[in-house]
Every structure is written in C-alpha cells, then in structure tokens.
Amino acid sequence: MPAHGVTSDGAAVVINETNLGFLTQLAGWARFSEVADAALRAQSLSLSENFRVTVRRGMVTAWRIAPDRVLIRSDVKLSLESSDDLAVLDLSEARVCLTLEGAGAAGLLSRVIALDFSEAAFPVGTFAQTALHHVGVLVDRPGRDQFTILIPTTWTTSLIGLLTDHLARAA
Amino acid sequence: MLRIHCPVCGLRDETEFTYGGDATMRRPDMTESDPKAWVDYVFIRDNPRGPHKEYWHHVTGCRQWLIVKRDTLTHEISGSYLAREVADLADEVAA
Numbered sequence A: 001m002p003a004h005g006v007t008s009d010g011a012a013v014v015i016n017e018t019n020l021g022f023l024t025q026l027a028g029w030a031r032f033s034e035v036a037d038a039a040l041r042a043q044s045l046s047l048s049e050n051f052r053v054t055v056r057r058g059m060v061t062a063w064r065i066a067p068d069r070v071l072i073r074s075d076v077k078l079s080l081e082s083s084d085d086l087a088v089l090d091l092s093e094a095r096v097c098l099t100l101e102g103a104g105a106a107g108l109l110s111r112v113i114a115l116d117f118s119e120a121a122f123p124v125g126t127f128a129q130t131a132l133h134h135v136g137v138l139v140d141r142p143g144r145d146q147f148t149i150l151i152p153t154t155w156t157t158s159l160i161g162l163l164t165d166h167l168a169r170a171a
Numbered sequence B: 001m002l003r004i005h006c007p008v009c010g011l012r013d014e015t016e017f018t019y020g021g022d023a024t025m026r027r028p029d030m031t032e033s034d035p036k037a038w039v040d041y042v043f044i045r046d047n048p049r050g051p052h053k054e055y056w057h058h059v060t061g062c063r064q065w066l067i068v069k070r071d072t073l074t075h076e077i078s079g080s081y082l083a084r085e086v087a088d089l090a091d092e093v094a095a
C-alpha cells in the first residue's frame, strides 16, 4: 500500500488504506428518528431523512444506513451514551477504511460491484451499502474521482487483494 | 438475473439479497393445540405458479426484511415493501 494501477481504459487508480478514526453506530426502535436526532444535535449534527446522501460536518461524517440505524465516522471519540431508546456501539475496530482515487476509480469499482458508478447514478456526496465479493461494504463518494470504502476488518487482506489483483490483471 | 427494488436502497442486484421464504404464511394462534396446524405452518408450502409474496433480506445493503411481490413464472416484480411496515399495517387493520 498504496497500490498504483491503470484500468484497461488507461485511467489511473491509487488504492490506499487510511486511518478510519472512530466509527460509531446508533441503532434504535420506534422512536429512533426523534432520539437519534436529539443525540446527533448535541454533536452539532442532525439525522438525515435520506438513505443515499452523506452528511458531512468538518471531520465528522454520518450515513443513515437503515430506517433505525446511522453510522458516524469521526476523528475524535464522540460522547454518545446508550439509553433505553438508543444503542450506541463502537465499531472502530470492526471496519477498515480504503480509498480509491484517480480517473479510473469509478471504472475499477464498476467492474467488481454491481452498481452504476456513473456520476448521474452515484453523484458526489452520496453513498451506498452494497456487496464487494459478497461482503457487505459501504461505498462513499466524497469527490468525482475519489471513493471511500468501509470494509469488515476480517476481510481486509482478501478484499485489498481482490481490488489490487483486479487492477493489475483484469480491469 | 433479478433486480429487486429496496425501499431504502433503491434498485439492486439480486446477489445483495437472500431469499426468506413464503410471506403469506401466518402463524397459528399461540393457544392452538392441533398439531396439524403447526405442521402446516412450519413445514407445508405451496409451490405457486404466478403471483406470489416472498420475504427477501437485503443482507449486504440496509439489512431490512422486505416483502416482494414476484411472479414465479415470469420473474416480474410488481412491488416491494418493508416487511415491518406491512406488519404495522396488518396490526392497524386488526386493531
């Protein structure tokens, strides 16, 4: 790492592993929207109604990954506490963060993930939870030629291998 | 290849989902003492040709359980709903 390569279209890609920082999951039940929004507002964030749009504020990023679940990536540990209505879970060790950068990043991803990575279908500022080699991952697009992928820690070696191998031989 | 609309995530490839079985089955009342009712509920399934309601789990996406209306003959999908919203609706109707 970093791994450099070029897709068959001649577009460059750099794959890197970066520091995830802290990753916190909030989950809840019937009152999730109200309770999670209150907890996030105390951190100067808010709960998105949208399951595609990434919420960014400074070094903090929030993804509403399900009706009653949100993932928050931050550079410092958030002071969120569980309550009867909210389950706070530290997932910082459970995910590893990869970045794909370069003109070929979208092309490489479209060869290994069954999603449309065109800018129209996957605009900058949106995210998706999807499958990479049948493993659940979260793909975020902070820039046109820039993707962030959260992968389960136990799959780090396999999935980095899959991406770099694909880039070297087939993409 | 099937593509299934997830109410949370949008249109996705079938490989992101796992099939969860017949969504038309209703559990007998917990006071039911006739073993046949329980055998039917646990083991007996029709194999319909045509429109059907099925559970699908968006396992590598939002992890929600969906109820998908799918034609078993044509594979045409005519609707998909969050299973819990359908259950809420059923509760409202029952109440």
Ligand SMILES: [Zn+2]
Pocket: B006, B007, B008, B009, B010, B058, B061, B062, B063, B064
């Ligand atoms: Zn989904």
